[in-house]
Amino acid sequence: MARPPLVFVLVGMEGPDPYSQAGGLGVRVTGLAHALARAGHETHLVFCGDPERPPVERHGHLTYWRVAQPVSARHPQGVYAGEAEKLSHLAASLPTWLVGDRLAPAIAAGCQPVAIFEEWQTAPWVRRTSDLLHAAGLRDRALLLWNVNNQFRLDGLDFGTLAFVAGLTTVSRFMKQLLLGRFGADAVVIPNGVPDDAFRPVPEDDVRLLRRAAEPRTLLLKIGRYDPGKRWLQAVRAVGQLRRQRRPVRLLARGGVEPHGVEVLALARALGLSVGAWDAPIGDARALADALLATAEVDVLELRSFLPADLLPVLYRAAGAVLANSGFEPFGLVGLETMARGGVAVVGATGEDYARHLHNSLVIETEDPVELALALASILDDPGRADRLRAAARATARTYRWPLILADDLVPRLPVLAARQGVSWPAPGRGRVPQRRG
DSSP states (O other), rough: OOOOOOOOEEEEEEEEESSGGGGGGHHHHHHHHHHHHHHTTTEEEEEOOOOTTEEEEEEEHHHHHHHEEHHHOTTTTOOTTTHHHHHHHHHHHHHIIIIIIIHHHHHHHHHHHEEEEEEEGGGGHHHHHHHHHHHHGGGOOOOOEEEEEESSSOOOOHHHHHHHEEEEEEEHHHHHHHHHHHHOOOOOEOOOOOOOOGGGGOOHHHHOOOHHHHTTTTEEEEEEEEEEEETTTHHHHHHHHHHHHTOOOOEEOOHHHSSSHHHHHHHHHHTTTOOEEEEEEOOSSSHHHHHHHTTTTEEEEEEEOOOOOTTTTHHHHSEEEEEEEEOOOOOOOHHHHHHHOOEEEESSSOOOTTTTTTTBBBBBBBBBBHHHHHHHHHHSSSSHHHHHHHHHHHHHHTTTTTHHHHHIIIHHHHHHHHHTTTOSOOOSSSSOOOOOOO
């Protein structure tokens, strides 16, 4: 019997709208949804969307479902504004809608539904969805997965119940061991990916423009919230050490509004580094080059305006290194994106399974700024080594393209996850076998 067509339903708070993105989760689910749809699977992405956008938006095999829009309209600041009210609204309505409008109709049409719930907020929803399917006599026909991307807010969850009603997945071996050690939860690793367009050629004219604007210095880039776990202080101390060694570097910092930023910049000044801020809009590489030229004597330049998405690949490639040196990183999407663009990623030593020190990246094992400074000096003093890292990085990142993650990690794991959950696989019905895209 041919395997019935798979229908995927991805459920979580974040999604593709700017309103709906607060971190890597929105990037993850959007990339996964688009990859599934391009592989020919009917795919539904259910998220807390922009209240000003259509509640339903179709893109070929992919459909966006923006839920809780009336609540979002009362909280226009972003996806996690009014979070408690949104969670209450969705807990009361979303599971019933999922079963009645998405999962049951897919089963009736002879398809195999796979619902993937993301992060701690959805834990009550997946339990209620399982109960509703059971009441409808359909529990053995739908595969429910619950994926965890971070350790945030896990302590209050009932992992025994979660493991009973859903297959548990996570994004790295590091997170798998964390879940097993802290909660006794045995999750299956399905890594994140990067889209095919992450390998589109970066405009080399723009890369050269930024490097010329920075001369004779080498740019070091750090982007992320001002959070102590991001190891901003280590980065600043390493820059201070490199400057004392008369190595010509400057740090471009794009942080947030968190109070830790005050401590970061104060440390830079205490180390004798000159600090500047750039508030003017940066719409393209030319505008950023102008900012670099206008602040040529500044050691740490804080970029306070929004950086367009299409400028980031240019920055990743133009920088001598991208400092994604977090002390705790469940997966490290920025590091992988940097590698895909042919940049030198500097990562921590937690969930970045793809990283190999001095092979395709720089891996920093400790909080010691001396370690970071020595690693950076090893490529500043040897441009050939940096070139080799960039080439190996790009080759490694290609093995993490979303189509390969689907074909080699996600879809082959589904029968195992179904067996652990008591879901029949394949379900009765007829359909084509989706073709692998490599």
